[in-house]
Amino acid sequence: MTIDLTGRRAIVTGSGAGIGAAIAKTLADAGADVVIHYANSEAGATAVSESIVAAGRRSIALRADLTDSSAADAFIGEAVEFLGGLDILVNNAGHLVGRAPLAETTDERWHQIMDVNATSAFFATRPALPHLTASEHGRIVMMSSLASENGGGAGSVVYATSKAATIGFTRALAKEIASTSVTVNAVAPGFIGDTPFHDTFTPAEAQKNIVSGIPLGRAGTPQDVADVALFLASDLSSYVTGQVVDINGGLNFR
Template sequence: MTSNTSLGGRTALVTGGAIGIGAGIAVELAARGARVAVTYRTHEPDAELLGRLRELSGAEPIAISVDATDESQVAELPARLSDAFGGVDILVNNVGGLVQRATISDMDYALWRRVLAVNLDSLFLVTHHLLPTMRDGAGRIINVASLAGRNGGHAGATAYAASKAAIFGFTRGLAKEVAPRGITVNALAPGFIEATPFHDTFTTPESKAATIATIPVGRAGVPADVASAAAWLAQPDASFISGAVIDINGAQYFG
């Protein structure tokens, strides 16, 4: 984590920002001077995280309970953030999840729709409702995808991989749409990142060890590895970087 004031005076929203990669990004943005809000659904941010965000940024953080797949709830975000922040400069779409490992043969349509809703509908809804509030010339949208969108993921993750691959197309299309406003849109594609609910829930110790053994740098990633890339894209001087997908996987895979 780097402490500086490169994002001083800016406001940021990190969806799913109370744990794992989202929390890591929230902390890094705060360390660079941004005032941070996080959304959560099942993982409410604890006092330690909120205290750290407050200490690093020098401003009171905001935690908002919202189901990012429910438009009626997402539609309330702009007003809530406007009251507290006066708007959002940096939007990190981090909400997502595997939901359940299942092959396409065994998966019913309801599960398929749930996976796409969590990973793709949430991205659309939050972006759709917050875009009008973002300042021209200053907006930064960062979408958290996955290496699974590149390589198809592990067994039982086809729906997840499809939804994450779709984020690449969303990112590039939106980058063109909002370029005239001076807003950039980029995506991150993390590989194996430890200390996250994803692998704690869906990956066995044996599978973790086998995957880490294939990473050329010799270790698993951590949330801070993703956070540093997100903070770099959020910088005011990153105005010519848009439509990019940044792979964060320790040289395990090249897109």
């Protein structure tokens, strides 16, 4: 069965590289027009957008600091104006920022990590809601993590906390807006290789050790996550809301 998103309009935050880029391209391959959001990766975001346009869909890359509510409001407004409405919001923007024991974590670092992973999703979703509820196919896909359940690797207490917060947000919002038929679900990736996240924060030897413990015998790929996001963004998931889909090769069970 082929998923057809022709005519759907999507925003994917943090889509200049890695999982976000894969999700944006996958939605576009299914027929959606996609706004690419980035904070720092301008070159990557521009390349993703250009590849979508080259494939025959509408796309634009927009920069915004989604940890600032005014900037998020402006970004959503500009994105919706470009798209002519909104059907799909993928809140993928996030970052580990850095590893540190809790005792060495400053107030500033706590707020920085919580803001980029949890607050940014709130700031993006709030102005997007009126447009999503006006759609007959409103979908919100949140990005959580295996860390939300197992606590993550060393020095990631705040990151794990922020990703657990996205699950609470997902479930509460799903209930709150269920009467509008907009669905809200989350994906929780485990170890996903070939991404800036692990290339930056997880040493090569540690990556090998993680992969050796995955029952399916390999690291996940950005496409593994994108395929699940595509399902959650489609009509095939119309009776699925408030759920968290684990994508970890059997490494952990919720």
